[in-house]
Amino acid sequence: MEKARIVEKVKVSVKINGKTYEGLVEPRMLLVDFIRDVAGLKGTHIGCDTTSCGACTVLVDGVSVKSCTMLAVEADGREVTTVEGLSRDGKLHPLQEAFWRNHALQCGYCTPGMLMSAYFLLSRNPDPTEEEIKEAIAGNICRCTGYIPIIRAIKEASVEMKGGRK
Numbered sequence: 001m002e003k004a005r006i007v008e009k010v011k012v013s014v015k016i017n018g019k020t021y022e023g024l025v026e027p028r029m030l031l032v033d034f035i036r037d038v039a040g041l042k043g044t045h046i047g048c049d050t051t052s053c054g055a056c057t058v059l060v061d062g063v064s065v066k067s068c069t070m071l072a073v074e075a076d077g078r079e080v081t082t083v084e085g086l087s088r089d090g091k092l093h094p095l096q097e098a099f100w101r102n103h104a105l106q107c108g109y110c111t112p113g114m115l116m117s118a119y120f121l122l123s124r125n126p127d128p129t130e131e132e133i134k135e136a137i138a139g140n141i142c143r144c145t146g147y148i149p150i151i152r153a154i155k156e157a158s159v160e161m162k163g164g165r166k
């Protein structure tokens with residue numbers, strides 16, 4: 001009879017939106033599962049689990065990452081920003097407000113990932129062209145909106161953010 005394989009768990013510590021979360025996890029645990037199940041932050045969605053949809057997009061040390069493509073152990077000691085980290089003092093981020101104003105979401109499943117890709121874009125390029133916006137969200141699939149309102153919202157937020165909050 002084959003022996004049951006015992007997987008040794010590893011301690012992982014990740015700072016998410018400024019707060020440190022620790023867990024004893026299997027080495028194969030994905031970062032998205034750490035975020036959702038260990039940190040309890042359910043805003044980051046899982047759409048495909050295979051790097052295709054972008055619903056799980058977060059920032060790791062300021063860089064956009066599909067969190068289903070990274071292991072939790074690889075994020076040990078690093079800083080992650082999720083969609084919950086965008087609002088401050090109970091006020092929505094300008095990107096979130098622009099999405100709301102422009103009806104840039106319907107079911108909302110893609111929205112957290114879309115917002116994080118847009119946030120990463122504007123952190124690098126505060127005044128993107130329409131082409132640059134399209135390129136930045138090329139890895140994020142939306143099945144509802146047709147993308148036009150999303151592009152409009154990101155452009156509108158970029159204008160607003162130039163005059164104030166990042």
Ligand code: FES
Pocket residue numbers: 045046047048049050051052053054055056057066067068069
């Ligand atoms: S769940 Fe990660 S890309 Fe789809």
Ligand code: FES
Pocket residue numbers: 104105106107108109110111141142143144145
């Ligand atoms: S709003 Fe439904 S998938 Fe984008």
